[in-house]
Amino acid sequence: MKKCLILIALLLGVIAKAQQFDINADLRARFENRNGYGTLKPDAERAASFISQRTRLIFNYSFKNLKLVVSPQNVRTWGDVLTNSKDDIGSSFHEAFGEITMNEKFAFKVGRQEINYDDARIFGNVDWAMQARRHDAFLLKFTPNASNKIHFGVAYNANKETNFEENYALNQYKSLQYVWYNGVFKQFTVSALLLNNGMPYLVGTEEKVDYSQTLGSRLVYKKGNLNIDGAAYLQTGKLADNTVNANYFSANINYKASTHFNTNIGFERLSGKDQNDTSTDVKSFNPLYGTNHKFNGYMDYFYVGNHANSVGLTDVYATLGYEKNKFSAKLTPHYFASAATIYKAGEKQNSHLGTELDFTLAYKMYDYVTIDAGLSQMFATTSMEVLKSGNKNAGNNWAFISIKINPNLFNYKSEIKP
Numbered sequence: 001m002k003k004c005l006i007l008i009a010l011l012l013g014v015i016a017k018a019q020q021f022d023i024n025a026d027l028r029a030r031f032e033n034r035n036g037y038g039t040l041k042p043d044a045e046r047a048a049s050f051i052s053q054r055t056r057l058i059f060n061y062s063f064k065n066l067k068l069v070v071s072p073q074n075v076r077t078w079g080d081v082l083t084n085s086k087d088d089i090g091s092s093f094h095e096a097f098g099e100i101t102m103n104e105k106f107a108f109k110v111g112r113q114e115i116n117y118d119d120a121r122i123f124g125n126v127d128w129a130m131q132a133r134r135h136d137a138f139l140l141k142f143t144p145n146a147s148n149k150i151h152f153g154v155a156y157n158a159n160k161e162t163n164f165e166e167n168y169a170l171n172q173y174k175s176l177q178y179v180w181y182n183g184v185f186k187q188f189t190v191s192a193l194l195l196n197n198g199m200p201y202l203v204g205t206e207e208k209v210d211y212s213q214t215l216g217s218r219l220v221y222k223k224g225n226l227n228i229d230g231a232a233y234l235q236t237g238k239l240a241d242n243t244v245n246a247n248y249f250s251a252n253i254n255y256k257a258s259t260h261f262n263t264n265i266g267f268e269r270l271s272g273k274d275q276n277d278t279s280t281d282v283k284s285f286n287p288l289y290g291t292n293h294k295f296n297g298y299m300d301y302f303y304v305g306n307h308a309n310s311v312g313l314t315d316v317y318a319t320l321g322y323e324k325n326k327f328s329a330k331l332t333p334h335y336f337a338s339a340a341t342i343y344k345a346g347e348k349q350n351s352h353l354g355t356e357l358d359f360t361l362a363y364k365m366y367d368y369v370t371i372d373a374g375l376s377q378m379f380a381t382t383s384m385e386v387l388k389s390g391n392k393n394a395g396n397n398w399a400f401i402s403i404k405i406n407p408n409l410f411n412y413k414s415e416i417k418p
Contacts, residue, residue, distance in 0.1 A: 019063050023410040026056040026073075028130070030402035037398040038300050040380055040390025051078040054130040056094060057409075065102070069113075071095040075130045094134055109139040115153065115289065117180055118191050118218050121231065121250070124291030133289065151180045167200070167207040174200045174209050189220040193233075197288065201240040212237035212244045214288065225256035239282050246271045246285040264319040268295065270303075272312020272340035283340070284309045297334045297356040299376045299398050301388070310387065312339030314351075326364040333357050336384075344386045353387070354380035368407040375399045 035047035056073035076090040097111030114125040115135050126133040137155040144150075156175045159168060168174050178195040195214040200207050216233030228251075235246040252266035273283040287295075292303040296315050301307070314337040321330045334356040342349040360374040376399070380392035390396075 019414045020061070021410070021412045022058075022060040022408065024058040024060070024406065024408050026054065026058065026404075026406050028402060028404040029053045029078075030130075030400055032398070032400045034398055036299075036378060036390070036394060036396030038304065038306060040378075040384060040388045040392055041394040041396055042390045043394060052076070052130050053078065058095075065100060067099040067101075069095050069097055069099075073131075092131075094132060105143055107141045107143075109141070110137075112136050113139065115139075116291075117151075117193065118182075119229070119231070120291040120294060121248075122193060122195065122214060122233070122288055122290050123178075123180075124289065124294070126291045126293065128291070128293040133291075135289075147185065148183045149181070151178075153178050153180075167202065167205075172199075174198045187221055187223050189222075190217065192217045195288070196237075199239060203241075208241075210238035210240060212239050212282075216248070227254040228252065229254075233285070235282075235285055242280045242282050244282040246283055248285045248287075260322055260324045262319075262321040262323070264317075264321070266317055268313070268315045269339055270313045272310055272338060274341040275311060275343045276341070282309065284312055296336070297332075297376065297378075298358045298360075298374060299356055299378055299396075301356075301378070301384075302336070307387075311342055313337075313353075314339050328362045330360050331358070338383065338387075342383050342386055344382075349383045349386055350381065351383065352381050353384045354378055354392070368405060370404045370406075371402070372404070373399075373401040 029051055030053075031049070031051045033047055033049045035041055041047075052075070054073060054075050056071055059068075059070045061068040071094045072091070073094045074088070074091045081087060081089060093112055095112050095114065097109055097113040099107060099109040101107040112134050114133070115123045115137065116125045117123045124133065135155055136157070137153050140152045142150040142152075154175075154177045155173070157168060157170070157173065159166060159170070175198040176196060178193065180191065180193050182189070182191045193214065193216060196211055197214065198209045198211045200209050202208075212235055214233055214235050216231065218229065218231040220227070220229040230251040231248070232250075233248040235244050235248075237244050248268070248270050250266065250268040252264060254262065254264045256262050270285040270287070271283055272285075273281075277283070286308060287303055290303075293300055296302040296313060302313050302315075307313070316335040316337075317332055319330060319332040322328065336353040336356065337351040338353060342351065356376060356378050358374065358376045360372065362370060362372045364370050376397060378396040380388075380396060382392065385392050
């Protein structure tokens with residue numbers, strides 16, 4: 001935290017010249033009981049319980065056409081060090097970027113930043129995870145008018161500063177480039193994404209990089225209390241010298257039935273690969289850098305660090321939401337099925353993987369304090385056991401309760417024009 005104090009002192013030293021300077025805090029603590037979370041519970045295992053915490057400060061500084069955002073954070077599990085330990089762990093910068101507005105149409109952002117687009121299916125900040133997600137990237141923004149915008153982003157990763165080339169050691173992209181378009185036309189909003197994702201792999205001891213492309217579009221229609229959206233993406237190119245051919249489709253109908261009730265019905269289909277398919281082609285769609293916890297059930301059985309290069313997924317779901325004053329509640333059942341064929345001992349299995357029920361509550365105690373709680377139950381099938389192992393009859397549930405504290409600590413706006 002010594003670095004944070006130095007940073008605060010430096011920033012406070014310039015506020016006399018700043019047009020605007022804000023400090024916000026984000027502190028959240030979450031208790032979880034995991035009894036079959038992410039995978040079916042084996043008979044010999046017991047449920048896990050723990051408390052995790054995020055402590056984050058967000059410094060926002062604006063002056064003329066300049067914006068600076070610096071956000072140090074500490075992420076930890078309660079009890080992960082001794083109470084008298086000298087060593088602190090889990091400290092990092094969530095964001096640290098500068099944004100320059102060149103004129104009314106062009107701006108660029110450089111540094112560590114969240115990349116968050118549309119419904120966060122391909123690019124999202126994963127705010128549910130205590131550490132969240134961010135990218136070290138350069139972003140060029142083009143806004144020709146109020147109804148249209150285009151973003152072009154690039155990133156290039158390395159282990160450290162070196163004098164000679166070395167293999168990239170992390171299991172993530174070596175480089176990426178993308179173009180994102182968003183246009184608003186009366187009741188319709190259209191967005192399109194083209195992402196070129198470069199993943200490293202080894203041939204012997206030599207590093208090579210293959211590029212896969214994710215391209216697609218999302219359409220949103222809004223009129224009154226009705227909201228309809230749909231999306232389609234294709235993935236092509238190469239991954240570790242294997243051909244990529246995958247696809248994704250989704251659709252949602254959301255209707256605000258009354259002042260307090262909201263309903264939704266929808267589906268997603270992410271392509272997969274038959275378990276008896278002996279080709280080396282990659283046929284399983286990968287949502288890459290999306291906020292996957294938001295999709296396919298809160299128990300995170302699919303695409304949250306798992307289920308890659310598997311049989312894909314069909315998810316049919318409905319939601320009933322209630323909100324009044326400071327209280328809200330939501331109930332969402334999911335019907336899960338494989339998009340490709342599952343086999344056991346050479347026999348085809350039923351595509352039905354299971355049904356999950358998610359129930360969440362939220363209460364806004366104050367403007368800056370929110371309490372959330374949830375309970376999820378997985379009713380798995382034998383096909384889920386084939387994929388995940390474990391026991392489908394072992395309970396397989398998950399519960400959490402969290403508190404979020406997000407106050408504004410400091411706000412300064414200069415009245416003197418520079």
